Each structure stands twice: as structure tokens, then as C-alpha cells.
Amino acid sequence: MADVTDSAFRALLATYGKPDVTWTEFVSADGLYHTREKAKMPDEENPLMRDLAFTEGERPIVAQLFSSDSKTMAYAAQLVARLGFDGIDINMGCPDRAIERQGCGSAMIKTPKVAQEIVASAKSAGLPVSVKTRVGYSKESLDEWLPALFAAGPDAVTLHLRTRKEMSLVPANWGLMQKAVALRDALAPEVLLLGNGDVTNLDDARAKARASGADGVMIGRGMFGNPWVFAGRTREDISLGEKLAALTKLAHAFESLRPAKNFSILKKHIKAFVTGFDGAAELRAALMATENAVQLESKAQAFLATSA
Numbered sequence: 001m002a003d004v005t006d007s008a009f010r011a012l013l014a015t016y017g018k019p020d021v022t023w024t025e026f027v028s029a030d031g032l033y034h035t036r037e038k039a040k041m042p043d044e045e046n047p048l049m050r051d052l053a054f055t056e057g058e059r060p061i062v063a064q065l066f067s068s069d070s071k072t073m074a075y076a077a078q079l080v081a082r083l084g085f086d087g088i089d090i091n092m093g094c095p096d097r098a099i100e101r102q103g104c105g106s107a108m109i110k111t112p113k114v115a116q117e118i119v120a121s122a123k124s125a126g127l128p129v130s131v132k133t134r135v136g137y138s139k140e141s142l143d144e145w146l147p148a149l150f151a152a153g154p155d156a157v158t159l160h161l162r163t164r165k166e167m168s169l170v171p172a173n174w175g176l177m178q179k180a181v182a183l184r185d186a187l188a189p190e191v192l193l194l195g196n197g198d199v200t201n202l203d204d205a206r207a208k209a210r211a212s213g214a215d216g217v218m219i220g221r222g223m224f225g226n227p228w229v230f231a232g233r234t235r236e237d238i239s240l241g242e243k244l245a246a247l248t249k250l251a252h253a254f255e256s257l258r259p260a261k262n263f264s265i266l267k268k269h270i271k272a273f274v275t276g277f278d279g280a281a282e283l284r285a286a287l288m289a290t291e292n293a294v295q296l297e298s299k300a301q302a303f304l305a306t307s308a
């Protein structure tokens, strides 16, 4: 997830409860390729390579890429393979206009031939390839879209159970997962099918997988403020001390692992961790105003000292 599951947050996940598979934030294959070409630099000096840094504790780890250009996708796929990733995921679900204007993200649902070419170029690197997509563009179109995807031979498909038009404005339609599973069983039984949307805890994930026949579940926002989610914990059973310790750890990791990134990116996490207790609003405002991890830690410690 962009600006969420960066290497700093993934380090928290690796510590508190690792998922069976971890995906990186989405990374532009065009960006990787053209930045290197323009500066005529070796891959290692490309500043965008920082988005592809990971540690062994995060394995199995899959790099999520996007592009509608087979050449840049093939380049990025080779790069990702060389970096030692365990797989490549292609984003075909992002509704952001800037991404769609490049023919990427959800726009791929409207250009199945291009989508197939992109899967083929990603596969040329020899790693397992998955696709993350939605159930349709303006309306649900699994009957057309899934067969087109399966024909490209991905190893796995993750379905965000909403259309592009629905953005995240309506509840995810888990009723559609059964239909997707039936299509998969008939057309491409070897392809793993994962469901995604609105799952906040492991019990819910397991129940939804059982009910729908999905091979797995991807949890996104359920990780916000709860890096223990994959260890089976819910937000309600995490103490204030644990939340603030995790946030502090995240802030320090963010500074050391993502030094070029603006500290304000952490605001999403501050909002998610600092909620649901007396004084949360005041503490949230105070932490939002901090500019570095040391400041954040001292404000969090001071709050804990007064609330004990």
C-alpha cells in the first residue's frame, strides 16, 4: 500500500506478526526505467531503488509494479528478480487518475490485451507473477475480465471485491468471490485466487475464505494501527502502551530506512495508532505536529507518564 507498507512498516509486521506473504508499495516500472536511462546511471545508483529495499525477515516478499509498457515492465521484472524478491505482483486495480492516465491500475481492466502483454513481460523474469485487480470497471465484469487474465497465465490473482467506479465507497462484495472461484475452477484451476476488501482480523479472513472457497485473503487497511493483525490480535485488545511503542518504533525505522521521505507521511499511521482512548485527540494533534522520531517519542512518553 502506497506510503503505508514501506520498509519501515514492513519491519513492524515482521516483528509483531508476519503475514504469509508481504507485498511492497506499488512501484512504477516506467519510473525505474526512465530515471536510470535519463541519468545513464547503473541500477544501483537509481534513487527509486530505495522503494525496492527489503530485509530477509519480510520473506516471502513480492514487489508490486505497474506499467502499461511491456519494455519497462520486462526491465523492472528482471531487476526485481536480481534483487531477490520472491515474486512480482502487477497492479491492475488502482483508481488514481494519475495512474490510470498512464494506462495502468484499474484502466487495465478496459484493455485486456495490454494486460496480457504486461503479464507476459513480467513472467519473462522467471519469478511467480500475480495480479491485483478489481471485479470490473464501471460494472462487475468477472465473466469477461477473469478469463482474459487467466489466459495470460498468472500464478495468482487477488480480487479487490469492488469495481473501479465503486472506489472504496461501498462495502466489498464478498458474494462475488464464489463466482470468481467457480470461474477459476473451470478455466484455470492452477491459479491461486485471493479475496480482498474490508477484512479487519484473521478470524474474519478465515471465515470469508471458507465461505467463498478463496485460497487466501489479502488484508490492507486492517493493518492500520494494528501490525499485530496477522498474529490474530484485534485493535481492541492492544494496550495504549503497545500502540505508542509500535508507533515510536515505526517513526525511528522510517527515519533510518526512508531518510529522503517527508516525516509527514507518518500522519496516516499516527491517526490509526492514536485513537480510542481518553486524550487521544489531543495526543494525535501533538504527534501530528512533530517533525522527527525523537520529538514523537518524547511526546508519546510524556503522555504515557501522565496517563499511568
Ligand SMILES: Cc1cc2nc3c(=O)[nH]c(=O)nc-3n(C[C@H](O)[C@H](O)[C@H](O)COP(=O)(O)O)c2cc1C
Residues within 6 Å of the ligand: 001, 002, 003, 004, 024, 025, 026, 064, 091, 093, 094, 132, 160, 168, 196, 197, 198, 199, 218, 219, 220, 221, 222
Ligand atoms: C492508503 C492506501 C494505499 C494503497 N496502496 C495500494 C497499492 O500500492 N497497491 C495496491 O494494490 N493496492 C493499494 N491500495 C488498496 C488496498 O490494497 C486494498 O485493495 C483496499 O484498501 C481494500 O482492501 P482493505 O479493505 O483490506 O484495505 C491502497 C489502499 C489505501 C487505503
